[in-house]
Amino acid sequence: MNEVDLNNSKVRRGRPAGGAQAAILAAALELIKERGLAHVTTREVARRAGVSEASVFYHFHDKVGLLQAVVLAGLVTLEELDLVALSSSEDISLADAFFEIGSAFESFFDRALPVLEAVHADTALRVEFAERLVQRDLGPHRGIEILDTVFANMADTGRIATNVDRRSTALLLIGAAFLRSWSRHLSEGALSDRLPTLEDTAKTLAELLGKNA
């Protein structure tokens, strides 16, 4: 499930040797996913991490500090995305390439959404979080820029049209992946199953972009 995992103990037992901090972060993330931020208490985090509640405060000062640390730890997955998206631009079909890219975005969103939604539940936390995102230049526009580069490469090699606005095209694809991931997260079942598949969407976009040259 790709936890925070600075420490490699997926199942913590007893006293975490030196990785109390990592254990606390992992426990907090687990609890957020399971029950939502509203029911995540420092007490329960401590219990699951196998440390005392006081240790939580020792390492993160207060609860907001803990949540911020969890959120920021969850953002490292974004940096890996560059490689994934850029790598898939060679000898596969256009539709397959878009499908791969869309899949990469969907799995990123799948991992990030639980944390992002938790942030939304607390306005103070949301403001602070947004500021840090801007500081680190990590907003949704990063995805746009990544795809912009991919499209530019595809245009250079003559695979897609050169006369389309790449950034808004990127928004179309990323938006589709985002809405699909978001719906899936709201309800695993009947709700998200009724959306068009990513496969169909990638195919459609490939047809639209490939037609003209």
Place this chain on the structure above:
Amino acid sequence: MNEVDLNNSKVRRGRPAGGAQAAILAAALELIKERGLAHVTTREVARRAGVSEASVFYHFHDKVGLLQAVVLAGLVTLEELDLVALSSSEDISLADAFFEIGSAFESFFDRALPVLEAVHADTALRVEFAERLVQRDLGPHRGIEILDTVFANMADTGRIATNVDRRSTALLLIGAAFLRSWSRHLSEGALSDRLPTLEDTAKTLAELLGKNA
């Protein structure tokens, strides 16, 4: 701002005559928007609604009941979408039509997101809410179906190609609107400003769909 507004008192003062229930719902929605669900207490809801805390429990049994009522009351705005979207498909340019449709979805999402986030913060509420969405057939796929109809009309009148998959095309446009709205909600400022505009996106989609016939 389109509150719950069963009662027409946007600014409640003193004792709400007979509309205590509506006043409580409106107050709860306000607080969710202002501070996030995490900091919404029955005590504060009662204070802002101008009623006693006991009245909250009298009308909604418990806190979960209150939140469910808020969420359901906040979702009736979906029906407005049909009219708005369908009306804008006559003698304006394709790009303008898509822009109008996208705008309608964005403002719908702008209104729905605060409530939807509240749902996400509590797993129990999320399950209950998702079930009701399925029951009432109100999920995101409704938006897809609406756009499907719009596209079908456009194809019949020869304005767009007939050989594209309409449902996945709909996902592209709705997804873009959703991601824009969601980003804006996360941070009003620098974060969402860096995404492509809806205008550009509508124009791009119009070009892509219009080329072939």
Place this chain on the structure above:
DNA sequence: GTCTATAGGTTGATAGAC
């Protein structure tokens, strides 16, 4: 239907020993 008052429980955070 609405109030006041309060029970009963949980929470975030601290103090001080080791």
Place this chain on the structure above:
DNA sequence: GTCTATCAACCTATAGAC
């Protein structure tokens, strides 16, 4: 750095009068 023990504040929900 980690623990035990504890507190003050806060919350949901109920009881009972009007």
